[in-house]
Amino acid sequence: MxxxxxxxxxxxxxxxxxxxxxxxxxxxxxxxxxxxxxxxxxxxxxxxxxxxxxxxxxxxxxxxxxxxxxxxxxxxxxxxxxxxxxxxxxxxxxxxxxxxxxxxxxxxxxxxxxxxxxxxxxxxxxxxxxxxxxxxxxxxxxxHPAIPECPGHEHGITSNEAFHLDAVPKRVLIAGAGYIANEFAGIFHQLGAHVILMNRTKEILRGYELALRDRLLQISMMKGLEFRFDASFQAIEKSGDCFTVTMSGHEPAVVDLVMFATGRxxxxxxxxxxxxxxxxxxxxxxxxxxxxxxxxxxxxxxxxxxxxxxxxxxxxxxxxxxxxxxFGGKPTRVDYDCVPSAVFSHPPIAQVGMTEAAARQKLGSVKVYSSDFRPMKNVLANRDERALYKMVCDGETDRVVGIHLIGPDAPEIIQAAAVAVKAGLTKAQFDQTVALHPTMAEELVLLK
CATH class of the missing domain: 3.50.50.60 (FAD/NAD(P)-binding domain)
Known part of the structure; x- marks a missing residue:
């Protein structure tokens, strides 16, 4: 040897x-x-x-x-x-x-x-x-983060550099609409910046449940975030301490920071x-x-x-x-089925299993249950922001094949729910579980 x-x-x-x-x-x-x-x-x-x-x-x-x-x-x-x-x-x-x-x-x-x-x-x-x-x-x-090719792309930053800024910029343009783009959009917005999210297509968070994507878009726009869809970079020009971004299909944007979040x-x-x-x-x-x-x-x-x-x-x-x-003599393979994921946006999104569209394509017959509600904290705070929970089930077996949440603490809730989906539990078994009241998570065993 x-x-x-x-x-x-x-x-x-x-x-x-x-x-x-x-x-x-x-x-x-x-x-x-x-x-x-x-x-x-x-x-x-x-x-x-x-x-x-x-x-x-x-x-x-x-x-x-x-x-x-x-x-x-x-x-x-x-x-x-x-x-x-x-x-x-x-x-x-x-x-x-x-x-x-x-x-x-x-x-x-x-x-x-x-x-x-x-x-x-x-x-x-x-x-x-x-x-x-x-x-x-x-x-x-x-x-590593992908950087779009366009004149002046060297003036932009990626998520790597976002942590090292000297100050929070007043105006930010973020290119992309995936989880990194939406998370940093929420961060910069809450810290006082005006945020423009620019994307080449008409949709955000591709691969996530459509109803949740629509809800996040609605809430984000209500909070003051600006979205520019079907927009591709033409040029980024530096003028003093700011940048002028020209793009297809839209008026130029003058911002203090350009951030790329367009894949890895x-x-x-x-x-x-x-x-x-x-x-x-x-x-x-x-x-x-x-x-x-x-x-x-x-x-x-x-x-x-x-x-x-x-x-x-x-x-x-x-x-x-x-x-x-x-090295351990224990042959092991990773199971990639039912991997939970989350977007730490404002509010956050979390999901596990198949979306409704994917389930219909794979299973044919599906049943969908949902709850559209205002969390208790938001009610007392006079915050008009609604949570949405959605459960997708196999129409033939009643097995829960997907759970999708948007609302406060959604990522914390989905971890336990992911165990149930991974275990192949049915809607009836969820229904047989006593609700823990008052919580948002109790909606998962009360879905209609």
């Missing part, structure tokens, strides 16, 4: 890579992890964790207004310090970065803070020119995968089989770089399955 430096060499210390490294080391493998940025990856450093903290911070804008109706003496104008929120978020990111680092090292893994590229089926080259060998290589490098691209460029015969798909993602193995026998890939489902919990599950299969 050849003598390798490591049993496993992981490129990328994000959620998937870190889990794979830790578990493989626990199984007795000699492991190294190369990371060119910071340990923790997109989710911890520049994604879901800091973004969710910004969502919490932004939500106080509404909470403080609502507090008056609940008897609190809150001034009409509350001072807000963006640097305080930003720096406290960075402090928490630093804490989790240290925790991720400790997780790998405490398991016996070695961390190499350099870029690593593949230079053969079992060989890697570090940024300083050093070469390493490994019996198995795992690609877990994630993805796997980080495979320049990684040297061709040197080992690793094939990529037309999006640049690593092609893998059900066991996360690429077209090169010794190279595997997990997480966003495979472009299957770009969610942190999926990357973690894939990393665990890879390590258990290859």
């Amino acid at each position: 050849p003598d390798f430096d490591y049993d496993l060499f992981v490129i990328g210390a994000g959620s998937g890579g870190t889990r794979a490294a830790r578990v493989a080391a626990a199984h007795g493998a000699k492991v190294a992890v190369a990371e060119e940025h910071r340990v923790g990856g997109t989710c911890v450093i520049r994604g879901c964790v800091p973004k969710k903290l910004l969502v919490y911070g932004a939500h106080f804008a509404e909470d403080l207004k609502d507090a008056k109706r609940f008897g609190w003496d809150v001034p009409d104008q509350c001072d807000f310090s963006w640097p305080t929120l930003r720096d406290n978020v960075f402090e928490e990111v630093d804490r989790i970065n240290r925790a991720y680092t400790d997780t790998i090292q405490n398991a016996g893994g070695e961390i190499i803070l350099q870029r690593a590229t593949v230079s053969g089926p079992n060989e890697l080259t570090l940024a300083d020119g050093t070469t390493k060998t490994a019996k198995t290589i795992l690609i877990a490098v994630g993805a 691209i796997p980080n495979t460029k320049g990684l040297g995968l061709d040197s080992a015969g690793v094939e990529l798909d037309d999006k640049g993602a690593v092609k893998v089989d059900a066991d996360n193995r690429s077209t090169c026998e010794s190279i595997y890939a997990v997480g966003d770089v495979t472009n299957r489902i770009q969610l942190t919990p999926i990357a973690i599950r894939e990393g665990q399955a890879f390590a258990d299969t290859v």
Whole structure:
């Protein structure tokens, strides 16, 4: 047998890579992890964790207004310090970065803070020119924001840079209509900016339940967000401290910040995968089989770089399955059915299972139950903002195949509901469950 430096060499210390490294080391493998940025990856450093903290911070804008109706003496104008929120978020990111680092090292893994590229089926080259060998290589490098090609695109930022702004801009144009665009639209709006959401098509949040998308659009417009549909960039011109954005089908927009949220691209460029015969798909993602193995026998890939489902919990599950299969003697595959997801918009959206349209196409006969209501807190706060819960069932078996929510705390509620959908429970079993009153979640067992 050849003598390798490591049993496993992981490129990328994000959620998937870190889990794979830790578990493989626990199984007795000699492991190294190369990371060119910071340990923790997109989710911890520049994604879901800091973004969710910004969502919490932004939500106080509404909470403080609502507090008056609940008897609190809150001034009409509350001072807000963006640097305080930003720096406290960075402090928490630093804490989790240290925790991720400790997780790998405490398991016996070695961390190499350099870029690593593949230079053969079992060989890697570090940024300083050093070469390493490994019996198995795992690609877990994630993805990066896509930037539209147009004159002046260099003037825009992505979600990566949004966390590092010196101040909250007064006028923001966000390109895109997916979850990142809608989440940052809500953040900037609550912090006082006028937000324009610009999209190439007529719809937002493609893939989510249509009724929820329509409800979010309605509420967002009621709050003052501006939408420009069927709009493509023509140019971005800088003039002083502001930018003029020209686009198809609409008048130019003058803003203080342009942010791109137009999808994410796997980080495979320049990684040297061709040197080992690793094939990529037309999006640049690593092609893998059900066991996360690429077209090169010794190279595997997990997480966003495979472009299957770009969610942190999926990357973690894939990393665990890879390590258990290859190093633990416990063959494991990830089940991608009924994966819950959420949009931390204002208000948030959460769903699991099939949309009504997908269910009708796949099952033919479906039954749909819904509840359109104003949450109790919104009633007392005089906030005219309604929640919508929707349940999609197989018309033949009564099995619940999809649950879709928009309203306060929807992501918290969907996690428990996802267990029921995954377990194949029926509408009758939901109905047999006693409601917990007064809660919003009780609507799930009272749907008509």
